[in-house]
Amino acid sequence: MARKRKGVDIHGWLILDKPSDMTSNRALGRVKRLLNPNKAGHAGTLDPLATGVLPIALGEATKTVAFAMEGAKTYRFTVRWGVSTDTLDAEGDASATSDVRPAANQIEAALPAFVGDIQQVPPQYSAIKINGERAYDLARAGQTVDLAARTIRIDELKLLSTPNPDLAVLEMSCGKGSYVRAVVRDLAAALGAEGHVAALRRTRVGTFSAADAITLEELEDLVHKSAAAEGLLPVETALDDIPALAVTDYEASQLRQGRAIVLLPHLAQELRAQARPRTIAGEDASRVAVAMDGADAVALGEFRAGRFQPSRVFNL
Secondary structure, three states: OOOOOOOEOOOEEEEEEEOOOOOHHHHHHHHHHHHOEOOEEEOOOOOOOOEEEEEEEEHHHHHHHHHHHOOOEEEEEEEEEOEEEOOOEOOOOEEEEOOOOOOHHHHHHHHHHHOEEEEEOOOOOOOOEEOOEEHHHHHHOOOOOOOOOEEEEEEEEEEEEEEEOOEEEEEEEEOOOOOHHHHHHHHHHHOOOOEEEEEEEEEEEOOEEHHHOEOHHHHHHHHHOOOHHHHEEOHHHHHOOOOEEEOOHHHHHHHHOOOOEEOOHHHHHHHHHHOOOOEEOOEEOOOEEEEEEOOEEEEEEEEEOOEEEEEEEOOO
């Protein structure tokens, strides 16, 4: 007798506007309790203090999480000058104080040094693993955490406003693995000041933006109305920036069975023209494309030597 499948077959992306004072895993748990999906996961942890875009993959969308996590991210954040904390944000204990309050022109003059491919030491209070343990667990236990600098990419960092001498509001667009808290730590040091992140909001992850996001309260209302599907984006939304291959019904059937299909020369040429350097989960993904049967995603796969070989098939 076949085992009864747990959960509901629901597929797509829910872009949650995560509230403050809630971990990303707790937010994911709330969504799972509301929707009871058979599979779910989030694409990129947000600090408990942070609000904003937390993409949650449901069902077959979990097969595209790695692509969403590689997407560029945009953050809007507020720096409070005068106090540094051990966690580098408002949740921590004060570790140093200063009377220095950088002026707007001083902040703007310091920002170019933080744009491009730069070296950044992650915060001690981070989810990075050290010998199998999370850095934040070691830090909370009172251990000194020695994290190596690593290369990150910041595409843009700009000052939006200085509401008063104690506060500065900035916006940053960056690649995977960039820590806003570390940027604020290093910016304060460059300005001879002390400072920490007082507020943080993520406004974009790859193709997902704050305009797509809904709150937990809005999701609860949709569930109450039996209209949860209205809050979802299609599975393939996370794949908007990779080449798409239009396939016939017969080819779609072959791909769903895990079989490769032969590409017509002009299609192979079009895919090669769209290819660009890309790394997903540490692997070369420059030849990855998504096969589409009309508006439906059929499979992710690799195009090579005139063939398209499926690697992940969507059971939609």
